[in-house]
Amino acid sequence: xxxxxxxxxxxxxxxxxxxxxxxxxxxxxxxxxxxxxxxxxxxxxxxxxxxxxxxxxxxxxxxxxxxxxxxxxxxxxxxxxxxxxxxxxxxxxxxxxxxxxxxxxxxxxxxxxxxxxxxxxxxxxxxxxxxxxxxxxxxxxxxxxxxxxxxxxxxxxxxxxxxxxxxxxxxxxxxxxxxxxxxxxxx
Numbered sequence: 320x321x322x323x324x325x326x327x328x329x330x331x332x333x334x335x336x337x338x339x340x341x342x343x344x345x346x347x348x349x350x351x352x353x354x355x356x357x358x359x360x361x362x363x364x365x366x367x368x369x370x371x372x373x374x375x376x377x378x379x380x381x382x383x384x385x386x387x388x389x390x391x392x393x394x395x396x397x398x399x400x401x402x403x404x405x406x407x408x409x410x411x412x413x414x415x416x417x418x419x420x421x422x423x424x425x426x427x428x429x430x431x432x433x434x435x436x437x438x439x440x441x442x443x444x445x446x447x448x449x450x451x452x453x454x455x456x457x458x459x460x461x462x463x464x465x466x467x468x469x470x471x472x473x474x475x476x477x478x479x480x481x482x483x484x485x486x487x488x489x490x491x492x493x494x495x496x497x498x499x500x501x502x503x504x505x506x
Contacts, residue, residue, distance in 0.1 A: 382447045383501040385409065385461045393429050396464065397436060400495040403464040410438065410497060414449075414456045414504070416482050422448035426482050427458060427497075436485035439477075440497045449502060456506050462499035469494060 393412040396403055412427035415437055423445065428437035440460050442448065469477070474484045474492035484492045 379450070379504045381449055381502045381504075382442060382499060383461075385459060385501045385503060388461050393427060393438065396438065397429075397495060400464065400466045404466050405463065407461065407463050407500075408497075409459065409461045411457070411459050412438070414453045414458050416480070417449055417451065417453040418480065419451050420480075422451050422453065425449055425453055425458070427460065434483070436494065437483060438495045438497050439482070440499050440502070442502075443498050443500050447502075449504065453504055456504040458505075459503040460497055460499045461501045462497045465496040465498060467494060467496050468492065 388407045388409045391403060391408040391410055393410050396408070396410060410427065413430050415426045415428040417425040423442065425440045426437045427440060428435065440458075440462070443462065469484065469492040471492070474486075477484050485494055486492050
């Protein structure tokens, strides 16, 4: 009986396994990869930045190309944020801190005032991110200025990630934000 079962398995099962492996192997390699790439909601991984011809660093662009919005000095924006609220501006500064989990925000400061309040930069429609190691880079950012009061939970979350969250005399967390449509990073 045992010999008959073994022979039956060899005659029926082995050809079926070989047949299934031969026809299913090719589609399994090509179809899932394209399907998962098309269905993925995350942005593509960062591309390698090429060094400029001058050899003095590199420039990495995320989001849209900068379109020439009016330039505002970061110190002026921090001193009088209400004057710029709701307007699209171009700001330059040093990346003091960036989200280390996704790169979904960064904090700009002036090089001279690295411990004072900065501008939190987020990215329009969560459409792009910056590299996780962006801290220390110089940045040019174009986007819309907002002055926002943060919930205590949000403020503690940012502080837990090493961000500096300014607080008013009433103890509430308020910050200047820039919702960026385009970012250039340089080292």
